[in-house]
Amino acid sequence: MSGEQFEPDFSRREEEPLLSVRNLQTAFFTDRETIRAVDDVSFDIYRGETVGIVGESGSGKSVTARSIMGLIESPGRVLEGSSIRFKGQELTDYSDAQYREIRGSGIGMVFQDPQQSLNPVYTVGNQIREALRINRDITGQEAVEEATDLLESVGIPDAKRRLDEYPHEFSGGMRQRAVIAMMLACEPDLLIADEPTTALDVTIQAQILDLLKDIQEERDLAILFITHDMGVIADISDRVNVMYAGQIVEKASVENIFERPEHPYTRALIESIPGEHSRKEGLNTIDGEVPTPHEPADHCRFAPRCPEAFGACSEVAPVHVDVGETIEHTAACLLYPEAMTEADRVEHHRARGTTGESETERDTK
Amino acid sequence: MSKVSGRTERVAQAGETMIKVENLKKHYGGGGVFAQPSVKAVDGVNFSIKRGETLGLVGESGCGKSTLGRTLIRLEEATEGTISFDGTDVTTLTGDELKDWRRNAQMVFQDPESSLNDRMTIGEIIREPLDAHDWKDKQDRQERALDLLTAVGLREEHYYRYPHQFSGGQRQRVGIARALALEPEFIVLDEPVSALDVSVQAKIITLLEDLQEEFDLTYLFIAHDLSVVRHICDRVAVMYLGKIMEIGETEELYENAHNPYTRSLLSAIPHPDPSSSSHRITLPGTPPSPRDPPTGCQFSTRCPAKIRPEEYAHVEHEVWDAIERYREVVRERSRMSLGTFDRLKRSVGRFSAYDDIDETVADLFDDLDVPADIREHVETAAELVKDGRPEDARSHLIDEFNGVCDMQRPELHQVANGGHLSYCHRHTDEYEDVDPVITRRTRDT
Numbered sequence: 001m002s003g004e005q006f007e008p009d010f011s012r013r014e015e016e017p018l019l020s021v022r023n024l025q026t027a028f029f030t031d032r033e034t035i036r037a038v039d040d041v042s043f044d045i046y047r048g049e050t051v052g053i054v055g056e057s058g059s060g061k062s063v064t065a066r067s068i069m070g071l072i073e074s075p076g077r078v079l080e081g082s083s084i085r086f087k088g089q090e091l092t093d094y095s096d097a098q099y100r101e102i103r104g105s106g107i108g109m110v111f112q113d114p115q116q117s118l119n120p121v122y123t124v125g126n127q128i129r130e131a132l133r134i135n136r137d138i139t140g141q142e143a144v145e146e147a148t149d150l151l152e153s154v155g156i157p158d159a160k161r162r163l164d165e166y167p168h169e170f171s172g173g174m175r176q177r178a179v180i181a182m183m184l185a186c187e188p189d190l191l192i193a194d195e196p197t198t199a200l201d202v203t204i205q206a207q208i209l210d211l212l213k214d215i216q217e218e219r220d221l222a223i224l225f226i227t228h229d230m231g232v233i234a235d236i237s238d239r240v241n242v243m244y245a246g247q248i249v250e251k252a253s254v255e256n257i258f259e260r261p262e263h264p265y266t267r268a269l270i271e272s273i274p275g276e277h278s279r280k281e282g283l284n285t286i287d288g289e290v291p292t293p294h295e296p297a298d299h300c301r302f303a304p305r306c307p308e309a310f311g312a313c314s315e316v317a318p319v320h321v322d323v324g325e326t327i328e329h330t331a332a333c334l335l336y337p338e339a340m341t342e343a344d345r346v347e348h349h350r351a352r353g354t355t356g357e358s359e360t361e362r363d364t365k
Numbered sequence: 366m367s368k369v370s371g372r373t374e375r376v377a378q379a380g381e382t383m384i385k386v387e388n389l390k391k392h393y394g395g396g397g398v399f400a401q402p403s404v405k406a407v408d409g410v411n412f413s414i415k416r417g418e419t420l421g422l423v424g425e426s427g428c429g430k431s432t433l434g435r436t437l438i439r440l441e442e443a444t445e446g447t448i449s450f451d452g453t454d455v456t457t458l459t460g461d462e463l464k465d466w467r468r469n470a471q472m473v474f475q476d477p478e479s480s481l482n483d484r485m486t487i488g489e490i491i492r493e494p495l496d497a498h499d500w501k502d503k504q505d506r507q508e509r510a511l512d513l514l515t516a517v518g519l520r521e522e523h524y525y526r527y528p529h530q531f532s533g534g535q536r537q538r539v540g541i542a543r544a545l546a547l548e549p550e551f552i553v554l555d556e557p558v559s560a561l562d563v564s565v566q567a568k569i570i571t572l573l574e575d576l577q578e579e580f581d582l583t584y585l586f587i588a589h590d591l592s593v594v595r596h597i598c599d600r601v602a603v604m605y606l607g608k609i610m611e612i613g614e615t616e617e618l619y620e621n622a623h624n625p626y627t628r629s630l631l632s633a634i635p636h637p638d639p640s641s642s643s644h645r646i647t648l649p650g651t652p653p654s655p656r657d658p659p660t661g662c663q664f665s666t667r668c669p670a671k672i673r674p675e676e677y678a679h680v681e682h683e684v685w686d687a688i689e690r691y692r693e694v695v696r697e698r699s700r701m702s703l704g705t706f707d708r709l710k711r712s713v714g715r716f717s718a719y720d721d722i723d724e725t726v727a728d729l730f731d732d733l734d735v736p737a738d739i740r741e742h743v744e745t746a747a748e749l750v751k752d753g754r755p756e757d758a759r760s761h762l763i764d765e766f767n768g769v770c771d772m773q774r775p776e777l778h779q780v781a782n783g784g785h786l787s788y789c790h791r792h793t794d795e796y797e798d799v800d801p802v803i804t805r806r807t808r809d810t
Contacts (some may be wrong), residue, residue: 056562057533057562159724202589203633207648207649229563231636258639258640285568
């Protein structure tokens with residue numbers, strides 16, 4: 001998949017995207033194998049919108065988030081040719097110190113397990129004040145006031161007293177709120193939320209989703225929301241990227257993803273969601289397992305499990321093509337563009353894919 | 366008594382009651398003079414499971430659903446109440462009889478990462494219950510283990526592999542094979558698919574259904590949300606803070622939930638349909654501590670359909686909401702005990718550690734149009750908190766704002782046919798029904 005087909009993204013909107021990821025490739029190199037956890041991922045996020053990334057475990061969604069935050073550690077690295085532009089700055093060139101600056105004030109991140117983001121031996125207030133001191137130079141009484149306001153703004157009742165409590169005295173949902181408050185202390189423009197509600201009960205999940213929406217509205221925050229739950233994606237996202245085995249297989253507005261899913265994987269994923277149908281209707285399953293991507297993609301990675309796969313699927317790497325009547329709905333699948341004959345379609349993908357392939361080759365050397 | 370051993374000999378009729386649980390309680394701690402009050406994990410539940418059916422048990426974390434499951438198969442000792450299996454009370458079994466019961470009732474655990482021993486091969490893991498119960502001879506056990514591998518959709522060559530070589534879904538299959546080894550009649554499935562991806566979940570659920578048919582199994586299926594349960598369960602029980610809030614046939618419960626908690630839980634499930642217009646009831650706060658559950662209905666602190674005392678029936682919804690939040694804050698404070706120094710300060714009237722309650726009051730009430738009488742009670746309570754007496758503040762608020770939901774435990778009312786029961790005061794004729802109240806109260810927020 002080459003980057004060219006995403007060019008129209010720029011022309012579709014007047015403003016510059018806040019975050020723009022192009023051809024992101026992150027691989028982990030061990031003695032035994034190379035794992036291409038993220039393989040040629042491109043997307044944009046604009047101010048005030050929520051972009052969702054949805055996929056099963058092992059699809060590379062968390063690695064995408066960590067790559068953007070510069071949190072990939074050896075033996076993994078972001079390969080050359082990848083581009084992550086935040087407010088016009090190329091992040092892949094940044095040093096550790098520069099990255100720390102960005103993490104402090106530009107991009108905030110909320111993880112699945114709030115317990116890991118909080119230090120158990122300091123009070124919650126201490127940790128929020130620390131964030132305020134380092135990032136915004138606020139100290140003393142002013143910091144206490146600000147920390148109280150922050151806790152109140154994330155819906156923690158009796159905020160002032162809560163500041164003096166330790167993380168273990170907070171419930172799971174409260175802890176996630178506290179982490180969000182800490183993140184807000186840095187006044188970020190972009191929030192990356194990596195499965196922030198997965199460890200929580202549904203009623204608490206509903207509270208946190210509402211909270212994120214309120215915060216977004218108040219602060220014009222852009223959110224990159226990562227989850228495996230199609231229901232949560234439908235609730236919070238404006239636009240959705242569906243990931244499979246390190247690649248984005250379909251991207252569209254949230255309405256289109258659910259009303260007109262075009263990629264066979266997206267369709268299968270939506271059909272296997274439990275709870276929407278009663279028992280008699282049965283439950284659809286996808287055969288097989290998500291593969292671990294070791295080799296550069298020279299074919300469609302979903303082909304072995306795809307009910308609609310045909311011969312060329314295991315030989316030609318699909319590129320993103322427009323699939324909807326509306327703009328910004330693309331899928332990487334050899335079944336499209338629908339108007340062409342099978343032979344033409346394969347040729348179309350092959351021709352557009354060659355540039356991308358050579359790039360991939362170069363990067364691995 | 367002998368019929369408890371292994372599979373029941375006689376031809377059991379599907380549909381007859383297999384397990385009957387009556388007034389079951391499981392409390393932890395609280396023994397000594399200085400002990401804190403006990404944790405009431407399961408606090409008086411009644412239900413029955415018919416032969417061959419799947420009963421779902423749903424609730425948030427900490428509601429006691431896992432404890433209930435573990436108590437059923439005697440991994441925990443019941444504090445009170447009976448569990449009868451085909452007429453035999455299993456809570457009192459000992460020795461060989463207990464061993465037989467354990468053989469007949471098995472469990473599949475939530476986390477396939479931690480429920481398998483990494484140092485044993487898959488074959489050893491599946492064979493272990495057979496070894497422990499001295500089942501036939503070695504050759505037979507190995508054959509049985511191989512058969513089980515095929516039964517759960519794994520291959521025979523997996524016998525000599527180790528758990529770390531398997532994916533989460535495959536490990537869960539191993540856990541299921543192990544539970545099936547001794548041909549049990551009853552299996553407790555404790556969140557068997559919660560740790561798995563949706564596409565894998567669907568496969569495990571299908572497998573469980575096939576196995577149920579093949580081996581005539583009866584399941585208790587524990588889950589934390591209602592979406593998975595819908596596919597596999599015949600009936601569902603919804604639990605909150607150690608109590609069953611609603612129980613009924615699955616579709617009936619989904620389409621026609623009566624209890625405010627079930628309705629909130631159902632509405633909180635995010636639907637994979639962005640155009641969905643259904644209104645979400647977002648519950649405030651978190652469940653109260655099971656050490657100090659409400660005197661009345663367990664759900665009263667968060668209930669969207671709570672019955673207000675008559676004199677406050679016309680108070681605006683937002684104001685009432687703020688009062689409920691304020692009560693929660695005061696309740697929280699009353700749980701903390703003061704140190705000696707603070708108590709000393711209190712006795713000479715110089716106590717000030719709680720002065721920040723003013724800020725909370727301001728935060729909660731300042732934007733609202735609060736009637737004068739309510740304002741007065743709120744202030745009185747705040748003064749009491751400032752004096753270092755949050756317990757008195759709590760009882761002041763209790764005296765003033767308590768309704769029937771705070772004071773009395775409701776009963777399980779029959780709300781529809783087919784044994785559909787719901788635990789709520791609103792099902793009595795005295796009060797308005799749940800449905801219009803929730804619609805009205807959530808509409809204006």
